[in-house]
Amino acid sequence: MPTMTKQLRDIIADIDLTLIQGSLDLPITNITDDSRQVTPGSLFIVRSWVHDGASIIGNPSGYARSFIQDAVLLGAIAIIDVHDQDIPTYDSHLTEPIGRPAIPSSITLLTTPPNTKIDQAFVGQLADNFFDHPASKLKLLGITGTNGKTTTAFITQHLLQSFNHKTGLIGTVHIDTGSGIQPTELTTPGSIELHRILAQMVDNNCTHAIMEVSSHALHQRRTHNLQFDAAIFTNLSGDHLDFHPDMNSYAAAKAILFESLSDNAWAIINADDTFARRMAQSCTAKQLLTTTNPDFQTAPHTHHQVCHVNITSLSIDGSSARYTGPWGSTSARLPLIGRHNALNAIQALAALHVLNLPGKTKPRQIRRALESTPGIPGRLEQVFINPSQYDLAALEFNPAHLALDPFTAQPEDPTELPTELPYPTVLVDYSHTDDSLENALLAVRPLALGRVITVFGCGGDRDKTKRPRMASVASEYSDIVVITSDNPRTEDPIAIIEDVIPGIPIPQLSPKAPIEDRIQAFTSETAIGEGGGIIEPDRAKAIHKAILLANPEDVVLIAGKGHETYQILRTQDVTDPDLLKTATPAPKGTVKIHFDDREYAKNALKNWATRFYDSAPE
Incomplete structure (x- = not known):
């Protein structure tokens, strides 16, 4: 969009502010509450919150005030801050001085009335005027x-x-x-x-x-x-x-x-x-x-x-x-x-x-x-492999490949040469609550000619109450459940899975049975297809295992991340060194790696073909 320029006087015209120093006749070219986004000619707003709008502990604007000097160095020409009486001498959370730093006289300083919080609504009013x-x-x-x-x-x-x-x-x-x-x-x-x-x-x-x-x-x-x-x-x-x-x-x-x-x-x-x-x-x-x-x-x-x-x-x-x-x-x-x-x-x-x-x-x-409605990215989005990559005349069904996986059902007539290349239906969906997961499974369950295999995990540092509920839904509507990681963030992936497991009913065990016993019962060979399944914290491996378990008539639902092309987790939980090379820092010491369920599913489908047929694409 074209560069915006608006007089400071016009931006604050309907907002109650006190001019402490400087002039209101300034051409403002940018408005921001993030010092990293300050450019020459900016109005910098000292916000009263940090991280997703949460109130600052023990201090209405202390954290943001520490960035005033950064904003000035980057070219801010006007600053809006809270009233002096709302600036405590010390931050009870950091136990260190946090008063307003000295501001050069060439910089305009405006303050709010007493007891006025600079929140998103306040900032939004300024932005509405500026734009x-x-x-x-x-x-x-x-x-x-x-x-x-x-x-x-x-x-x-x-x-x-x-x-x-x-x-x-x-x-x-x-x-x-x-x-x-x-x-x-x-x-x-x-x-x-x-x-x-x-x-x-x-x-x-x-x-x-x-x-x-x-x-x-x-x-x-x-x-x-x-x-x-x-x-x-x-x-x-x-x-x-x-x-x-x-x-x-x-x-x-x-x-x-x-x-x-x-x-x-x-x-x-x-x-x-x-x-x-x-x-x-x-x-x-x-x-x-x-x-x-x-x-x-x-x-x-x-x-x-x-x-x-x-x-x-x-x-x-x-x-x-x-x-x-x-x-x-x-x-x-x-x-x-x-x-x-x-x-x-x-x-x-x-x-x-x-x-x-x-x-x-x-x-x-x-x-x-x-x-003519187009498909929605990551919402029951089907993953395809291109049959034209295969030379169907050269393919011969090899039942020996089925023996590689003891949990895969044997087809009735594995010797018949297919007239086309069938493969499991694989769907990627953003369902990350028990309600959305139930909707997705209710959608695919009646349509599956074979089994429903569900891959899901639960996000770390997020609502823990839904973890067992999601497990209960997955267990009720799936033939095989593969429990894995979502975005673990700062949490231990295994600890998240241990929160998930209690939601899966295991008839032979008491609800109060130790988590180790529940995991063992859930993952036993006899439990596969009977309400049990697989635990694989590595999401890439979990997707691969789930698809290799499938027969052509099965549906594999990969739930939780949908359109997302990343995964957020602790450095020590990244199993692929190559992914770490391109990782970017994320909050609280975590990293963000490239991860797309659709890409891993497509690769797994290609590998699936080699398990069922003599030939596969290069």
């Missing part, structure tokens, strides 16, 4: 919920663009500003970056923007200064309880999005979810309720409208359903696997209806748009 209120120039849709945000966002973007609305996207997989794709690390960026991205969308002639809004972002008020035209609630299930004290607090954070909507905005709420009422109760916006229940009706005195989805068939290629709402009724085949994706689609259609100007959304156009 000239970009959100007001876009039709803005926010999507929140535990699961389904990304898929719903992608479907909605596709639908809007099918109706000739250039639409930007901010989400878990990437950022699309209308002129190209950018990588992202947070589902919802910080408030300054949010406004910067929205300004880029405006510059690129976008008319609409879709944003995944996380509970962290809502709790930390990153979106406080944004006025949404519509918001979607997908669902709520156990996750992020390392951040939120309990489910009620988690729900309250999600509800902030709907409480912030104006009377003229639209709330699109999944009425089938237990927490739907919580999202609706404090919301004064107009409401569209989505449901799979054909008998669902709203109370007579309300003005809520209802959108129904009636799913008629499911297959490995997608689902067929009738979608009914204020736009009319249309049947379409959605090329995304699973019942849950049809639910995502009805919410996307509701968003299309309210953002495309009601009355202009025609059923025939809807059908064409739905049926």
